[in-house]
Amino acid sequence: xxxxxxxxxxxxxxxxxxxxxxxxxxxxxxxxxxxxxxxxxxxxxxxxxxxxxxxxxxxxxxxxxxxxxxxxxxxxxxxxxxxxxxxxxxxxxxxxxxxxxxxxxxxxxxxxxxxxxxxxxxxxxxxxxxxxxxxxxxxxxxxxxxxxxxxxxxxxxxxxxxxxxxxxxxxxxxxxxxxxxxxxxxxxxxxxxxxxxxxxxxxxxxxxxxxxxxxxxxxxxxxxxxxxxxxxxxxxxxxxxxxxxxxxxxxxxxxxxxxxxxxxxxxxxxxxxxxxxxxxxxxxxxxxxxxxxxxxxxxxxxxxxxxxxxxxxxxxxxxxxxxxxxxxxxxxxxxxxxxxxxxxxxxxxxxxxxxxxxxxxxxxxxxxxxxxxxxxxxxxxxxxxxxxxxxxxxxxxxxxxxxxxxxxxxxxxxxxxxxxxxxxxxxxxxxxxxxxxxxxxxxxxxxxxxxxxxxxxxxxxxxxxxxxxxxxxx
DNA sequence: ATGTCC
Numbered sequence: 001x002x003x004x005x006x007x008x009x010x011x012x013x014x015x016x017x018x019x020x021x022x023x024x025x026x027x028x029x030x031x032x033x034x035x036x037x038x039x040x041x042x043x044x045x046x047x048x049x050x051x052x053x054x055x056x057x058x059x060x061x062x063x064x065x066x067x068x069x070x071x072x073x074x075x076x077x078x079x080x081x082x083x084x085x086x087x088x089x090x091x092x093x094x095x096x097x098x099x100x101x102x103x104x105x106x107x108x109x110x111x112x113x114x115x116x117x118x119x120x121x122x123x124x125x126x127x128x129x130x131x132x133x134x135x136x137x138x139x140x141x142x143x144x145x146x147x148x149x150x151x152x153x154x155x156x157x158x159x160x161x162x163x164x165x166x167x168x169x170x171x172x173x174x175x176x177x178x179x180x181x182x183x184x185x186x187x188x189x190x191x192x193x194x195x196x197x198x199x200x201x202x203x204x205x206x207x208x209x210x211x212x213x214x215x216x217x218x219x220x221x222x223x224x225x226x227x228x229x230x231x232x233x234x235x236x237x238x239x240x241x242x243x244x245x246x247x248x249x250x251x252x253x254x255x256x257x258x259x260x261x262x263x264x265x266x267x268x269x270x271x272x273x274x275x276x277x278x279x280x281x282x283x284x285x286x287x288x289x290x291x292x293x294x295x296x297x298x299x300x301x302x303x304x305x306x307x308x309x310x311x312x313x314x315x316x317x318x319x320x321x322x323x324x325x326x327x328x329x330x331x332x333x334x335x336x337x338x339x340x341x342x343x344x345x346x347x348x349x350x351x352x353x354x355x356x357x358x359x360x361x362x363x364x365x366x367x368x369x370x371x372x373x374x375x376x377x378x379x380x381x382x383x384x385x386x387x388x389x390x391x392x393x394x395x396x397x398x399x400x401x402x403x404x405x406x407x408x409x410x411x412x413x414x415x416x417x418x419x420x421x422x423x424x425x426x427x428x429x430x431x432x433x434x435x436x437x438x439x440x441x442x443x444x445x446x447x448x449x450x451x452x453x454x455x456x457x458x459x460x461x462x463x464x465x466x467x468x469x470x471x472x473x474x
Numbered sequence: 475a476t477g478t479c480c
Contacts, residue, residue: 136479148475183479224475263476338475 007042015047017274022068033061059256078278088417089387092120092446095397095438100129105218106283107144112136113208114351117388119358120446121397121438127270127285130357133391137351139288140299140340142270144354148222149266149303150310151338153259153368154317155233155379155457156329162248163234165460172299175324176426180228180317181220184463190218191319195312200305206268206296207305210261214309217259217283219316223465225432226256228317231459233379240454241366251457252329253377254317255370257338262306270301291352292373300340305340333379335367337394346386355391361450362390369451370395371440373432373462374421376425377445379455392450396440409433423459429467 007388009023016149026046034042049056049065056066067326083224085108091099100122107128108116115135127143134144146359165172181187184381191230196218201211206305233251235244258265272295273287289296322328332356343362359367365385370377384390399406399461406429432435442451 146475149477217477223477223478226475258477259475260477408476 001307007039007046011039011043012046015043016050017046018069022065022100025068028066028187029036029062043279043406046238073217078112081174081280081283082111082383083107083109086113088116090118090122091388091393091450092443093118095120095442095446096131097124100131103127103129104130104132107132107134107286110136110279110283110286112139115389116389119388119393120393120443121357121393121395121460123255123398124233125356128354128356131393131397132202132354132356133358133389134354134356135343135345135351136288136354138291139351140291140296140303140352141286141288141354142266142273142299143285143287144356145266145303145340146356147266147339148257148264148338149262150305150307150336151262152310152314152336154239154311154314154318154334155332155453156322157233157242157244157331157333158250158252158253158322158325158327159330160250160325162328163252163387164250165230165232169461171324173424173426175321176228176230176461176463179324180463182226182463184426185222186220187215187218190215190318193218193260193312193316195305195309198305198437198465199309199465200301204302206265206298207302210264213358214259214261217313218309219262219313219320221254221256221313221465222259225464226429226464227464228254228256228321229373229459229462230321230426231377231457231461233455233457235379235455237381237452237454243469244330252318252321253368253370253457253459254314256310256313257318258306258310259313261307261309265299265302265306269295271352293438303340307336308325310336317342321333333366333368335365337367345392353389353391355394357394358391359394360390361385361388361392365390366454367392367451368457369399369440369444370457372396372434373421373428373438373459374417374434375377375440376436377440377452377459378453379457380451382452383449388447388450392447393443396443398436400436402436405431405433405436409435424461426461426463426465427466430464432464 361382
């Protein structure tokens with residue numbers, strides 16, 4: 001027989017072995033000790049060990065399996081939540097849906113949670129709500145970061161008069177159409193970037209299979225609420241970081257993340273976390289990885305790589321536009337809003353701060369909070385408010401779900417609003433219409449203790465992922 | 475958000 005000793009994990013599970021570490025140990029023992037035996041005989045031995053492990057504790061061959069079987073099975077133990085959530089602050093509570101608050105309550109009942117806050121643009125997500133901020137001790141929650149790891153904003157301010165968005169409109173539109181890629185579209189020949197030669201792409205198993213597509217998608221933008229847009233930024237703070245005179249300038253703003261790479265990493269490690277960290281039903285998507293484990297360290301490295309990759313994509317977008325404009329920006333501002341950071345709490349202890357749809361707003365930290373296609377976005381400087389865990393919103397937040405927007409909004413109404421606001425739109429669907437978003441001014445009012453406004457941005461030429469149904473109506 | 479369903 002050519003398959004002597006060949007047993008796989010599934011066969012062990014079939015005869016009743018619990019999923020987990022013991023499978024690996026048993027397979028190792030089988031390979032080492034029973035490789036010449038018929039599979040059926042091996043399975044019989046394995047059955048006997050399983051039926052009465054204590055009888056095999058002194059067996060030379062199977063004692064390791066027996067020991068593992070006798071260990072209290074931590075894998076199936078459901079970790080208890082605290083009876084009530086730790087206190088946390090909600091900003092702009094009146095505008096936040098109940099489901100998001102419920103999800104944040106659940107997150108604040110995790111035994112690993114230390115602090116948290118809910119931003120005024122919050123809405124329901126998987127695990128941590130979008131707009132949720134959560135500080136934990138030495139653990140990282142993949143769905144506390146979100147699927148689009150490193151989703152971020154980037155703004156370039158050019159020393160070009162604001163009037164150019166009108167006088168140069170045709171050229172700017174061409175630059176967007178020819179030099180940005182959305183959805184499935186990618187560049188025929190992506191620009192090289194050092195991120196692709198990062199050794200982690202060969203050192204971490206899950207990343208090996210992601211390198212090729214990451215290269216193919218380099219410099220692209222994705223779909224949904226991602227955009228690249230030209231607009232006018234008014235710098236309102238004379239005491240700004242770049243010594244720019246207050247006034248209006250041509251500006252480029254982009255919003256996108258880590259494409260397929262981050263999504264694959266997020267889903268892979270969430271699944272892994274859910275296998276090792278069993279939580280009650282309502283909290284199961286908040287499964288965490290201990291940063292002292294191999295999986296936790298791998299996720300941390302992979303997450304950071306995905307963040308750097310997302311940043312690289314933005315930089316290439318901005319580089320292409322700067323080439324088109326034949327000038328370099330006088331200022332660049334950028335920030336992740338789906339990410340986890342190692343920070344210090346007020347006592348100086350290390351904490352892991354997850355921001356899932358939240359802008360870092362430590363004291364003096366610059367960030368960008370976009371509004372909608374027709375509403376202003378803001379360049380902000382964090383005030384370092386402790387209660388917010390040094391955070392602010394990452395946008396206005398949705399007022400309508402995507403389906404609701406698609407079903408109720410009329411293309412003509414949206415077009416009228418765009419026209420009124422003087423906004424030229426390339427691509428997009430009805431679900432990204434301005435009316436689908438909350439009023440950003442109300443959201444900013446709710447977080448005035450968290451950030452101060454450095455500049456106000458108005459979108460003028462917006463490119464998003466296309467939507468045929470919306471496009472047809474011309 | 476996502477080679478938009480392994």
